Each structure stands twice: as structure tokens, then as C-alpha cells.
Amino acid sequence: MKWKIIPFEESSRELVRHLEVHPLLGQLLLNRGVEDSREAKRFLFPTLNDLTNPFRMKGVEEGVRRVIKAVLKGEKITIYGDYDVDGMTSVALLKGFLSELGVSAEHYIPKRLEEGYGLNPEAIKFIASKGTKLLITVDCGISNRDEIALAQSLGMDTIVLDHHEPPEILPPGIIIDPLQRDCPFPFKGLAAVGVTFLFLMALRKMLREEGFFSHRSQPNLKRYLDLVALGTVADVVPVVEENRIFLKFGFEELQKTPRPGLRALKDLSGLGDADINYEHVAFRLAPRLNAGGRMQKEEVPLRLLLSEDEEEAQELAQELEEANRQRQLTQERIYAEARQRAHELRDKPAIVLASENWHPGVIGIVASKIAEEFYRPTILIALDGSEGRGSGRGIPEVHMKELLEHCRDLLVSFGGHKSAAGLKVKREHLEAFERSFLKAVEEAFGGKTPLPSLLIDLALSLKDITLPLVDSLELLAPFGPGNPNPVFCSNEPVNIESLRRFERDVTRFSVVGRGRRYEAVAFGPFPDPPPKAMIAFVPKKEFCEGYLRLTLEIKGLKESKS
Known part of the structure; x- marks a missing residue:
């Protein structure tokens, strides 16, 4: 993965000089398109007004x-x-x-x-x-x-x-x-x-x-922002401008919501009365609500949101919990099959797969995982009789709906936006559609194969990673698409020590440099690191054995030749 490090600009300090915040926030705001002090204040301290x-x-x-x-x-x-x-x-x-x-x-x-x-x-x-x-x-x-x-x-x-x-x-x-x-x-x-x-x-x-x-x-209207936060996160729109304000105040409303249905759903999701963030909604609440529509229980999520009865809300939440379990099992089966077939298409500019054994309510989630893993625009199609329903997910380099415009004559219907699209296609037109879509993607790529990249906000020394800096980063929240959690990298190689591996693909080790030692954690498959490396990371606060410490969540690692 290629690293794109945004260079530091001295003018960024002036952006936040009068706001009494950490001076490095100025550079992080510039990286997010904020260019004057008035915009900076609105970004860091938004109000509903x-x-x-x-x-x-x-x-x-x-x-x-x-x-x-x-x-x-x-x-x-x-x-x-x-x-x-x-x-x-x-x-x-x-x-x-x-x-x-x-x-x-x-x-x-x-x-x-x-x-x-x-x-x-x-x-x-x-x-x-x-x-x-x-x-x-x-x-x-x-x-x-x-x-x-x-x-x-x-x-x-x-x-x-x-x-x-x-x-x-x-x-x-x-x-x-x-x-x-x-x-x-x-x-x-x-x-x-x-x-x-x-x-x-x-x-x-x-x-x-x-x-x-x-x-x-x-x-x-403020008490309705819990609903606004749910829908905004679930639709994966950019967390900027109005959306960022909706989420900042919506998460607060969601944490204390009086709605029996949402309280029951939060309990089943293991959230209880905890503070709510983007990941909680995206990976715990939204999938359970979406499971209704995916598993032929379309009315259940709405009844849950509108319910004013505690007992009814508990029953509806449990029904969605079971639907979500069924969705997960179906999704895992489809993903295993689609992933195996996608490996055979690695050399193609896009991935188009179809099957009579796939559930149309789940293929969108699987398409998203395949697109991310193989870094290719991906369309999965669930065939039923003479027709197929497809769900597509893109990568940043392409616009999914515009790609489908090139295939309009071969489709019964289609719609969507830049990152996701849906379609209907006649079985007899499936092969021709695949050829047309692959050609449209190839033209969009301009003959070059895109590679995933990691955008890094700032290169820092380990001695610059302090609790005041990490505290100040919370002013940039809520994070999500369009406003990602700031990613930093070391400005020089650091020593990697004390490697430990745990269940569920969790790896921990120590990084040492400039007289500082920090705990680091990596999630997912992680090869044995070299003894000395450049690291890309997100600094986070972590409670361990009753005390607070700073931990670096590793996003990338490059071996140092020095």
C-alpha cells in the first residue's frame, strides 16, 4: 500500500492561534479543507444554529x-x-x-x-x-x-x-x-x-x-436527532457540513434516547448507556435495523423505532436480533463463495459475479467486502428465473452510477450514486452486461490499475505523541467518511520490540524511539514485523489495569533499511 504523506504547512498554526487548542490541529483542519479561522471555529465547536x-x-x-x-x-x-x-x-x-x-x-x-x-x-x-x-x-x-x-x-x-x-x-x-x-x-x-x-x-x-x-x-426537533444520526451513518454519507452537526448532536441524543425500541436495541448490541460513536451505529445498531429489510421483515424496524411500549420493543428488538443472526450466516456463506470466485478475476479491472444461490438482500454487504479486499469495483447478482438483481460497490477512483450509464441498454433498471448502485438485468443479457461494465471500468481507469493508498495527515516524532494532542483530536470527531480519524506516521524509523499475538488476529508490540516507548496494536492479519520500521498509526487512549495509557493503533508498517 502506498503512503501519501501530506506536508506540514507553517501557516496552519495561524488557523487555530486564537482558539486555545493544540497547534497541530491547524494542519489537520487544513487537510480537511478548512482554510480560515471562522471555518475552523465552526468545525471544532459546531452548534445547531x-x-x-x-x-x-x-x-x-x-x-x-x-x-x-x-x-x-x-x-x-x-x-x-x-x-x-x-x-x-x-x-x-x-x-x-x-x-x-x-x-x-x-x-x-x-x-x-x-x-x-x-x-x-x-x-x-x-x-x-x-x-x-x-x-x-x-x-x-x-x-x-x-x-x-x-x-x-x-x-x-x-x-x-x-x-x-x-x-x-x-x-x-x-x-x-x-x-x-x-x-x-x-x-x-x-x-x-x-x-x-x-x-x-x-x-x-x-x-x-x-x-x-x-x-x-x-x-x-432536537430529540429527533437520534433518528437522524442512525440514518446518516447507515447511508455512509460524508461526515462533513450538515451531516457532521447532525451526528455530533445526534449521538448525544442516541446515548440518552427515551425510545423504548432503541434502548432495547442498544442493550442487545452491548451498548447500554455508553457514549455513542460512528462505529457503534455502523457496526452494531445499523446492521440490526437493516436486517429487517434484508430478511423479509420490512415492517419490524419501523415498528421498533415508533414503539412506545417497553415489552413490545423488547420483542421487536429480539426479532431483529434473530434476523441479523440469519443475515450473518447467509452473508458468510455468500462471501466464502464469492471470494473464491473473485480470486480467478484478479487480473480484470472489475469483478462481476452471479449466482442462483445468493440472497438479494445480502449481496450488497458482500460486494462491499469484495471491493475493499480486491480493490476493484464489484457487482454481485442474485439470479431468479429470467432476471437478476445486482448490487454494486465501488472504489474512490470510479463513480458506480456513471459506470452503469454506459450499460444502460443492457439493464432493466438501475440507480445509485458514486460508491454504490443497484440494478436489474435479464439473464440473457448477463454476459453482454459484464463485458460492457468491464470496458467502462477500464476506460475510467485510463489503462492504469489503481492501487489502494493510505493518506497520512502528518509525520511526527514519537515524542510529539502526547495526551494533550490525543485529547484535542476529539474536537475533530465525529469521524467517518470524509472526516477520517487522523492518521500519523513516524518521521524516522522506530524499534519494534516484545511482539505478542492474541486471538481474533490481534497483535501487540512495543515501539521505541526518541526516549519514548508506546504500546502498539494491530487488528487483522499481520506479518512478523522487522526489528526497525516506519509506522503509520492512530493514537488512542486505552485503560489498562486501572490506569490510562496512550496506544498506537497500527495502520501500516514499512521496513527501514537503515
């Missing part, structure tokens, strides 16, 4: 006025959501807020295997038959022009709250998507639940201005 005015998003004002009309006239509202965590939390957020306005909105979650992603004509007809006058789609709808036209013909107005790439011709109705053309909202990386939250900020403001809350309390 730093959120951009939601009325700057195209369509918000019109959408808010349409919802207010429905609320005042008592029209029936139905929310149509996706079956993943972003979709479920968006539905729960919108239903909860409307409930506080005295509106009992209906909802519709499509069945993943039977109906697939997005709106479908039969669902639209069913929703219309129930007397719905206002249909609000969340985390879907932007690509459903025909279905929304059908809704319109059946007497329903539609508001689309989405964050996916819009098509050239938008659906009829009120479209709220920061990616749509001419939308002046500055941040384009929101999850659907973030779009929904900002929409509700605007709705509450307009209701307040029109006197709606004169004789009733207004909803406290």
Missing part, C-alpha cells in the same frame, strides 16, 4: 405550504419510504413530527424481494384507494416519474424528499432533493433523513409564524 437555512433548498417552501394545507384541512397523508435504515428513520421522523401536530399519517414500506426499491403502480393504487390526498416519498421517488404521474391521475399530490441523483426529466409534483438542478442549497451530501429533518425545520418555522403553536406546544 450552524445548520443552513432549509428554505434555501429548492422546493422546500412549496412543500411546506402543501403540508400545512393538508394539516389544516385534515387531509389524509401517506408516507412512502424505503426499507433501509435511511428510509425507515425518515419515515419514523416524519410520522413522529406529524403526530405532534395532531396528524396520524399512514405509511407504506415496499417488500424488498416482491416489490423492490422505489414506488410501484400497485402500491400507488392501493394508497389512493385508502383516500390519501397527499403522498410524501422519503429516500425514494426521484426516479419514479411514471408512478408519481399515476398518483397525480388518482387525485394525490406528491412531495418527493430524496437525496439520490435526479434523472434529466423530473417527476411531476414537488421535488425536494439538494442534487436537483439549480438547487441553491450549498451542501449536496445529505442522507434522506437529513433532507427530511431540514424540511421539518422549515415546516415548524412556518407553522410558528402562522400562529399554529399559539395554543399547543411545538415539537422539539
Whole structure:
């Protein structure tokens, strides 16, 4: 793996000179695109007031006025959501807020295997038959022009709250998507639940201005940030701008959430009342919630999020726990098979695999693991009869949806964004699709084979790794895509001593240099290190036998020739 070390800039010290923080934070902020002291203060000490005015998003004002009309006239509202965590939390957020306005909105979650992603004509007809006058789609709808036209013909107005790439011709109705053309909202990386939250900020403001809350309390939107944090992390959007604010305050709300369902889920995940971070949501809570949609229990996660009964919440959480166990077993089986087959394709620019024995609800997770391990854009396809459903995951050098655009004529349907995409393909077109996709990837690579690289924020001496520095790094949190945990490297070779190996691929050893000795830990397969090496690491605090120590989590190691 190639190391890319960002050079230190003396001007970085000026960036944080008046903020009373560790001076090295200036360089770390520069590395994250922060270039002036005002931006630095907003990054290190954000508030909810730093959120951009939601009325700057195209369509918000019109959408808010349409919802207010429905609320005042008592029209029936139905929310149509996706079956993943972003979709479920968006539905729960919108239903909860409307409930506080005295509106009992209906909802519709499509069945993943039977109906697939997005709106479908039969669902639209069913929703219309129930007397719905206002249909609000969340985390879907932007690509459903025909279905929304059908809704319109059946007497329903539609508001689309989405964050996916819009098509050239938008659906009829009120479209709220920061990616749509001419939308002046500055941040384009929101999850659907973030779009929904900002929409509700605007709705509450307009209701307040029109006197709606004169004789009733207004909803406290801050307490909904636990849902926003869940959906934002689960959809793997960049942890910058609005998303970073959502997560900073959302994790606090999630830690103390009053929702019985989330409390039960946290207990089953081993979190209890612990402080919440990105990894807790990404690897413990989100997979359990997503297991519902993956294992044909689409309604269970939403019922869990909305439940106000402790006993019911415990039962629903247990049901998701069992679904997640089944998902893990299915995933391990598919991964073992896909990985073996992927080894035969190592020389190709991308990996495309298909099987009749794969579960379509799990192939996306496996595709992500294969793409990361082999560093190739990867598409796995679950075949069923004459058709196959595929899930693709990319690498930083390519845009998955744009790659599929080159194969449009061979696909029944497709959608997605830069890092992930979904598709449907006829079995008879599978080989031609594979050839077309491989050609598109090869052209995107420009004839060069990409290699994974490790971006290093700063080269330091071991004597520079201190507790005040590590404490100050917490101001950069929450970490995640777009705002990774800072990675440092030694600026000279260090001695490697006292190697110890433990279960589950955990390796510990000591690093010694410049009169300092630190405990180091590496996770995963780790070859025997040389006696002297350059190391790349993330410094962390660790409690050991009742006392606090600094530990270096190893991200890379290079043998020193000196």
C-alpha cells in the first residue's frame, strides 16, 4: 500500500492561534479543507444554529405550504419510504413530527424481494384507494416519474424528499432533493433523513409564524436527532457540513434516547448507556435495523423505532436480533463463495459475479467486502428465473452510477450514486452486461490499475505523541467518511520490540524511539514485523489495569533499511 504523506504547512498554526487548542490541529483542519479561522471555529465547536437555512433548498417552501394545507384541512397523508435504515428513520421522523401536530399519517414500506426499491403502480393504487390526498416519498421517488404521474391521475399530490441523483426529466409534483438542478442549497451530501429533518425545520418555522403553536406546544426537533444520526451513518454519507452537526448532536441524543425500541436495541448490541460513536451505529445498531429489510421483515424496524411500549420493543428488538443472526450466516456463506470466485478475476479491472444461490438482500454487504479486499469495483447478482438483481460497490477512483450509464441498454433498471448502485438485468443479457461494465471500468481507469493508498495527515516524532494532542483530536470527531480519524506516521524509523499475538488476529508490540516507548496494536492479519520500521498509526487512549495509557493503533508498517 502506498503512503501519501501530506506536508506540514507553517501557516496552519495561524488557523487555530486564537482558539486555545493544540497547534497541530491547524494542519489537520487544513487537510480537511478548512482554510480560515471562522471555518475552523465552526468545525471544532459546531452548534445547531450552524445548520443552513432549509428554505434555501429548492422546493422546500412549496412543500411546506402543501403540508400545512393538508394539516389544516385534515387531509389524509401517506408516507412512502424505503426499507433501509435511511428510509425507515425518515419515515419514523416524519410520522413522529406529524403526530405532534395532531396528524396520524399512514405509511407504506415496499417488500424488498416482491416489490423492490422505489414506488410501484400497485402500491400507488392501493394508497389512493385508502383516500390519501397527499403522498410524501422519503429516500425514494426521484426516479419514479411514471408512478408519481399515476398518483397525480388518482387525485394525490406528491412531495418527493430524496437525496439520490435526479434523472434529466423530473417527476411531476414537488421535488425536494439538494442534487436537483439549480438547487441553491450549498451542501449536496445529505442522507434522506437529513433532507427530511431540514424540511421539518422549515415546516415548524412556518407553522410558528402562522400562529399554529399559539395554543399547543411545538415539537422539539432536537430529540429527533437520534433518528437522524442512525440514518446518516447507515447511508455512509460524508461526515462533513450538515451531516457532521447532525451526528455530533445526534449521538448525544442516541446515548440518552427515551425510545423504548432503541434502548432495547442498544442493550442487545452491548451498548447500554455508553457514549455513542460512528462505529457503534455502523457496526452494531445499523446492521440490526437493516436486517429487517434484508430478511423479509420490512415492517419490524419501523415498528421498533415508533414503539412506545417497553415489552413490545423488547420483542421487536429480539426479532431483529434473530434476523441479523440469519443475515450473518447467509452473508458468510455468500462471501466464502464469492471470494473464491473473485480470486480467478484478479487480473480484470472489475469483478462481476452471479449466482442462483445468493440472497438479494445480502449481496450488497458482500460486494462491499469484495471491493475493499480486491480493490476493484464489484457487482454481485442474485439470479431468479429470467432476471437478476445486482448490487454494486465501488472504489474512490470510479463513480458506480456513471459506470452503469454506459450499460444502460443492457439493464432493466438501475440507480445509485458514486460508491454504490443497484440494478436489474435479464439473464440473457448477463454476459453482454459484464463485458460492457468491464470496458467502462477500464476506460475510467485510463489503462492504469489503481492501487489502494493510505493518506497520512502528518509525520511526527514519537515524542510529539502526547495526551494533550490525543485529547484535542476529539474536537475533530465525529469521524467517518470524509472526516477520517487522523492518521500519523513516524518521521524516522522506530524499534519494534516484545511482539505478542492474541486471538481474533490481534497483535501487540512495543515501539521505541526518541526516549519514548508506546504500546502498539494491530487488528487483522499481520506479518512478523522487522526489528526497525516506519509506522503509520492512530493514537488512542486505552485503560489498562486501572490506569490510562496512550496506544498506537497500527495502520501500516514499512521496513527501514537503515
